[in-house]
Amino acid sequence: MASQALTEGLQALSLYDADFNPDPNPVCLPFCPTGDKEWVQEKFEVPRYLFRVFTPKSCGYTDILWAKSMDARGAKSTSSLDIFARDDKRVAEMLYLHLNWWKGPEDNLVSWTSSLLFAIVYIFYLHASHRDGSDFNDISLCVLDTTDLPKGVLLRDMDLIRAYSSSHKRLQQFERFRLQKKHEKYSGSFYFGEYFSQGALKIEGKCQIVSAQEMIGRGLYDLQPEFKTFAEWEKQEKPPWANPVIMIREIYYQAELNWQRISMNEREAAMNIAALFGPRWRLPMAANLIAMLPHRVEESDILQAFRAVSFSKVERFGDIMRSIYREFCLLKIKGAWE
DSSP states (O other): OHHHHHHHHHHHTTSOOTTOOOOSSOSOOOOOOOGGGGGGGGGOOOOSEEEEEEOTTSSSEEOSSEEEOHHHHTTOGGGGSOGGGSOHHHHHHHHHHHHTTOOOSOOOEEEEESOHHHHHHHHHHHHHBTTOOOOGGGOEEEEEEOTTSOTTSOEEHHHHHHHHGGGOHHHHHHHHHHHHOBOSSSSOBSOOOEEEEESEEEOTTSEEEEEHHHHHHTTHHHHOTHHHHHHTOOOBSSOOOHHHHHHHHGGGGSOGGGOOOOOHHHHHHHHHHHHTTOHHHHHHHHHHHHHTSOOOTTOHHHHHHHHTSOOTTGGGHHHHHHHHHHHHHOSSOTTTTO
16 A cells, blocks of 8 residues: 555655656757766857768768667667666766777767868768778768757767866867868868767658769769869778868868859759759759859859759749858857857
8 A cells, every 4th residue: 555655745746757668769868968068068050061971881870860879770668778877987988089090999989070071071081991982873962951959969079088087088189180180281280070969869851962973963073173173092901081171171271262153063062963863853952063163142143053953942942042142151169268
């Protein structure tokens, strides 16, 4: 009787629910920082569109339905455990290994980027890497619309690094590198708009995936001639990645007077590649692709190209382009220097 009374009392306090059954197939694993890391909750704003590049040899798993970490792909029980519920030192070590692309005993993070340029150069990195070396047909680009994702599902890399750097000396050094390191030759820094999800994230209906070979076939090399050079890199242990991105970005630090007008080949390449992603994604993908080129958002050739193609909500193009340019050209990412 006493046991039954205790059970009823707990139910009344909503601390116990006899009918509660955890969802065996959760659609996401949100970040839930508490205690001295509660400040991270204020950092949950993310760009609308994020990108991810993957191959069949990736540690995690991504398809049109799911984006899974290495641990979730292997169905490890800890893949459903929030990173903020774990031991700080273990999290810091896992984070450090993940950021350096080193495989460790556990990894429950999935990387995304707000920089389409960074994602595309990663395609060539994977193609030339001894660790992967996938054919362009097997390398895929995923674009994710974050609009309908629950708050807290995605978190910026620098915020997670800052939350755990005090527990890991090498992670502290990595944080300083990301925030303070300047390229010895170019003006850019080593920050590339990386974001994390954790565990398994259901992306069905929120994403589109296209192969690198399809993009190449639609004119990717016309969009950036450097990409053709990158495609010819020899297989190597550590292909370049960050440096080529910084090199291409260099022109953004120059005065607008030095910028060239968009060419017909560039314009057509952007439109043709964007068409691969289907009607819903054509406008944002075209805007992101053109944003990789150093041209004014008001340039008449760009606007004319969009008027010539049937886009839904094309009147929003100016706003989308300005938003992407602000993010792409920003010298100091919002909050990165706080």
